[in-house]
């Protein structure tokens with residue numbers, strides 16, 4: 417199926433010449449190309465896509481583009497020289513113009529369809545045709561795959577214009593959301609959490625689009641005004657961009673036998689998933705049904721560990737539905753996300769997200785996505801009752817595995833050899849009652865203080881005498897549990913490796929995208945540096961600026977503490 421003739425690149429690539437070919441990995445939707453396609457041969461109109469794994473699309477270039485940033489870290493990992501980001505060809509390609517893309521790159525990219533399920537419920541109404549056949553990458557498109565230093569990566573533009581899945585949207589992403597996604601992906605990577613990565617970010621100096629937003633300083637939940645913002649293209653990179661929702665799309669079609677190839681298309685996309693995301697971990701000599709069982713086990717492991725890690729660093733995805741859940745088990749779609757500052761188990765920055773996707777509910781949301789993943793594999797096991805039963809058991813075991821992961825995450829955060837439910841529950845209650853900052857609290861605790869007053873700098877309120885006594889009691893219990901008198905140094909060191917000092921604080925990111933809108937990208941560079949080293953101590957200057965409780969004026973502020981528009 418996969419057409420794979422890409423070659424390894426030499427270290428430190430300085431030109432685009434070595435960039436590998438886009439893999440035409442599977443069935444293209446060729447039967448129903450858009451009769452209305454524009455003179456550039458591209459499809460900019462919403463339409464139903466009934467079959468095939470992708471639709472060829474050409475990005476719509478950013479007019480009057482300007483380079484904003486690239487990730488030195490990812491460049492280094494891919495073996496690319498930083499100077500490449502400043503070359504004309506690179507800038508053209510990653511601002512959406514493939515006209516001069518050097519061979520063996522193709523002159524067009526591809527967009528994929530996916531299905532939507534929200535918290536385990538299947539939806540079909542979210543496209544103009546109310547069938548689900550027009551739902552998918554509405555403004556994201558991959559432009560090639562390549563092998564860099566022995567590892568295969570897919571590169572995808574976000575905001576590169578309309579696709580048949582655009583549903584009437586403009587196909588664009590604004591600079592605000594693009595800066596957030598660009599920085600967040602690399603910050604998560606630095607935190608040690610699997611994620612799509614950021615390659616580059618370009619902005620248009622001439623094209624703007626409108627998005628609903630807030631008045632300066634507004635405390636409204638809903639945005640009050642339309643604000644125009646420059647459009648941007650960020651490029652994200654991952655082994656593949658296959659989402660649970662994508663498997664769901666093909667499984668739904670297979671279940672209802674929507675066309676003669678439906679089951680085959682499901683099988684092909686699952687094979688592609690194994691090839692791109694699980695090769696090396698799945699025994700390809702096994703029968704396909706046994707491979708599927710291994711796949712489900714591996715994804716269960718990756719997904720549960722991912723979500724436990726999200727909680728570890730205070731991350732809330734915000735909209736963890738099936739189409740924002742990559743089947744490779746990493747984090748994707750940094751639009752509705754946020755990081756919990758003042759600890760609240762129901763923290764949810766995205767006003768459209770609801771409690772079911774809130775901070776400490778994410779394990780349950782993950783369970784729903786995992787169930788949909790398993791359900792998508794079922795049509796492939798319809799003649800294999802034994803394997804089907806095994807799959808159901810793996811599905812039913814998710815929540816237990818998730819619990820274990822969450823428990824060991826708390827144990828790790830607290831430097832405990834074993835999870836202690838009483839200690840953790842008491843702690844979370846105390847954190848809520850004294851309004852502790854989630855990440856600063858754990859960082860200060862990592863110094864293993866003797867006196868509870870050392871923790872007060874992480875509280876948003878002045879604790880009462882009674883609360884201080886409760887804290888001291890908890891601290892004493894905890895110190896006994898970690899054997900602090902003898903192991904203080906080693907526990908402290910280990911805790912600092914899992915409790916980050918520098919994490920995402922939305923109010924410190926806002927000025928970076930605001931200044932970028934004025935053409936000043938210095939703060940983006942500064943944030944890249946700071947967030948790239950989350951576990952290390954940095955200079956006093958950095959500490960004073962970035963290791964701080966959120967100032968009161970940013971609480972309840974639209975666009976900072978919550979947002980309704982993430983695009």
Ligand SMILES: Nc1ncnc2c1ncn2[C@@H]1O[C@H](COP(=O)(O)OP(=O)(O)OP(=O)(O)O)[C@@H](O)[C@H]1O
Pocket residue numbers: 551552553554555556578581582583584585586587588589739740748749750751982983
């Ligand atoms: N401006 C837009 N134009 C066209 N389609 C859009 C636009 N904004 C969002 N969409 C599409 O709407 C759907 C839901 O949007 P959502 O915010 O989850 O995704 P996203 O942030 O665009 O993308 P992704 O999940 O690829 O990171 C997606 O299928 C997305 O492609």
Ligand SMILES: [Mg+2]
Pocket residue numbers: 739740749
């Ligand atoms: Mg999305």
